[in-house]
Amino acid sequence: MSSAIRTENLSKKFSRVEALNGLDLEVAEGSIYALVGPNGAGKTTAIKVLMNIFGPGGGRAEVLGMDSTKLRGKAFTQIGYVSENQQMPEWMRVDYFFNYLRPFYPNWDRELETALIKQFDLPLDRKLRHLSRGMKMKAALASSLAYHPKLIVLDEPFTGLDPLVRDELIESLLERAAESTVMISSHDLAEIESFASHVGYLDKGRLKFSEESATLSGRFREVLVNLDAPVAPSGPLPDTWMQVTTSGSAVQFTESAFDEAGTNGNIRRLYGEPRSVTFTPMSLRDIFLAMAKTGREA
Secondary structure, three states, X not given: OOEEEXXXXXXXXXXXXXXXXXXXXXXXXXXXXXXXXXXXXXXXXHHHHHOOOOOOOEEEEEEOOEEXXXXXXXXXXXXXXXXXXXXXXXXXXXXXXXXXXHHHOOOOOHHHHHHHHHHHOOOOOOEHHHOOXXXXXXXXXXXXXXXXXXXXXXXXXXXXXXHHHHHHHHHHHHHHHHHOEEEEEOOOHHHHHHHOOEEEEEEOOEEEEEEEHHHHHHHXXXXXXXXXXXXXXXXXXXXXXXXXXXXXXXXXXXXXXXXHHHXXXXXXXXXXXXXXXXEEEOOHHHHXXXXXXXXXXX
């Protein structure tokens, strides 16, 4: 499968702050790729390098087969980009805004534009500056979908929006996702989990993992081990065990490479035969918190 986005050893510094550090990222065509990570992890920087808003400090990035540093003009007729701090001509009325944009995009679809305006209930006779944040994000997304882009890039589009508006934006996005590749950075992990096909976790400018959502959820488990009596482990703990805590005869940890037979084998090797072991699947939010806490401690 070919890639809509690919970076190789991508780096970016701001003064002494290393925002990206050897980032190797690949987003397959047709996927809905969620880029997650704590604040300051480098998500927005990575997206701005991909969109040629920032130049790379080192390495390279490709978007739709083109070097990101060469993205300009006609290249953006294939890319829809919406950011948390979207800059819009707020003096324009909504209808003038769409009138202004149409000539720049050869594939602009007037029927789709009309459908999106109706779906989002956008007030055509109001100026953008008078719209709520949610309405502005709807206008930005509608204007980025109306020309059938091959790639849709969204940087924290749901921040500060009420649940109904988030659901409307996600519903519209999923309706168009079949014809596009989507890359989205967001803190709304519950929403992302419901539709992302792939997840990448970025921390301190480095990609800690990047994989299909189903594979990710399959390899993480919250593990609770009940022993007959408090016992110290008989050897070093596996590197795949995270956030290990002990309380009396109970040991709890996050397993990041879950295999029931293998995990049970490690428990018996370290603690002997347990009284009981419970494996609990984890949500994307739980996985995110385990990774973030482990990264902070490291």
